Amino acid sequence: MNHPQSPPIDAQAILAALRAQVVAAAERGTPLEIRGGGTKAWYGQAPAGERLDMRAYRGIVAYDPAELVITARAGTPLAEIEAALALCGQLLPFEPPHYGPGATLGGCIAAGLAGPRRPHVGAPRDFVLGAVIMNGRGQVLHFGGQVMKNVAGYDVSRVLAGALGTLGVILELSIKVLPRPVAEATLSFTMPQSEALERLNRWGGQPLPLSGSCWHAGELRVRLAGAGAAVDAARAAMGGIDVDARAAVAFWTSLREQTHPFFARSPVSAPGAALWRLSVPQTAAPLPHAQEQLIEWGGAQRWWIPTAENGPSAGEIREIAAAAGGHATLFRHGDKAAGVFTPLPEAQHAIGERLQQAFDPSRIFNRHRLYAA
Incomplete structure (x- = not known):
């Protein structure tokens, strides 16, 4: 089956230009900001350095729907990939957010972000089968392949997911895809947060075709996806009110893209209106300021926008999360001087340092995007 095509490119010439820029930067010790569409440039510590633009290195290299694998260059727009998959009734299982029309495959994996399906199917790293990268010496390295069992030593293909480009320039990726669910339904329930968490944990232990959940302001919504009979049986067992199909699609998209009204409470112009993402066990009890939160992933992902006046500090928020396990x-806005990510334990930090030293000895790639120092 034909699929949407990127404009023809001279891949070798573009690759040579990228290599020349990397080698020159390494010789000078000049940091490079690896960027695709720039739709996630706000994520992590502030970007710095000379821009290494990946948008020209684009195009679907191979796609075999029967094998459930698509291979594309890093600069390929996510929209193009999703359109090709849709023609064959398939999708990217982890439901990656775009955050803008210019989102690319490389940026999607580098950020490692996922949408509502994440707890039910897996994270982006779980679907990366193979990768081609350029290291800090300008060498092109191949890892993994186009099958699930193709790994020896470090599983570098998956380590790239969420590394924010600090290990190398992602050039090409092979991603496992899945068939689009035959049927979907969204149910709505009115209940307080404590009851919603209890229900989500109880349902999570049952053979239900769950594919998304969200609690906010006293309303719990749950998405079901799978075979028609399974969805119908789950709907009958769980109860609730059916949400109109179009409204349901708009709702889950608003969560994925953070256009839901909850996220609008964190404008750039409001000092201190930072958006925090707390990752906790699904069984964790309601956290302080429960009514000001939006909860996803069966209770494991809790979004919180503390008020600017007399709100908890970054350290206090991290202590609350740590106390919950x-x-x-x-995630967005706020004072990044406090650090975007929770510091790693010493042993994990040491492993990260050794990986960076192996792949980027001059530390030119997206310097300090993960941690300020």
Whole structure:
């Protein structure tokens, strides 16, 4: 089956230009900001350095619907990939957010972000089968392949997911895809947060075709996806009120893209209106300021926008998350001097340092995007 095509490119010439820029930067010790569409440039510590623009290195290299694998260059727009998959009734299982029309495949994997399906199907890293990258010496390295069992030593293909480009320039990716669900339904329930968490944990232990959940302001919404009979049986067992199909699609898209009204409470112009993402066990009890939160992933992902006046500090928010058995990320806005990500334990930090030294000895790639120092 034919699929949407990127404009023809001279891949070798573009690759040579990228290599020349990387080698020159390494010789000078000049940091490079690896960027595709720039739709996630706000995520992590502030970008710095000379821009290495990946948008020209684009195009679907191979796609075999029967094998459930698509291979594309890093600069390929996510919209183009999703359109090709849709023609064959398939999708990217982890439901990646775009955050803008210019989102690319490379940026999607580098950020490692996922949408409502994440707890039910897996994270982006779970679907990366292979990768081609350029290291800090300008060498092109191949890892993994186009099958699930193709790994020896470090599983570098998956380590790239969420590394924010600090290990190398992602050039090409092979991603496992899945068939689009035959049927979907969204149910709505009115209940307080404590009851919603209890229900989500109870349903999570049952063979239900769950594919998304969200609690906010006293309303719990749950998405079901799978075979028609399974969705109908789950709908009958769970109860609730059916949400109109079009409204349901708009709702889950608003969560994925953070256009839901909850996220609008964190404008750039409001000092201190930072958006925090708390990752905790699904069974964690309601956290302080429960009514000011939006909860996803069966209770494991809790979004919180503390008020600017007399609100908790970054340290206090991280202590709250740690006490619940998790960690906190300063996702959008706020004072990044406090650090975006919770510092790693010493042993994990040491492993990260060794990986960076192996792949980027001059530390030119997206310097300090993960941690300020």
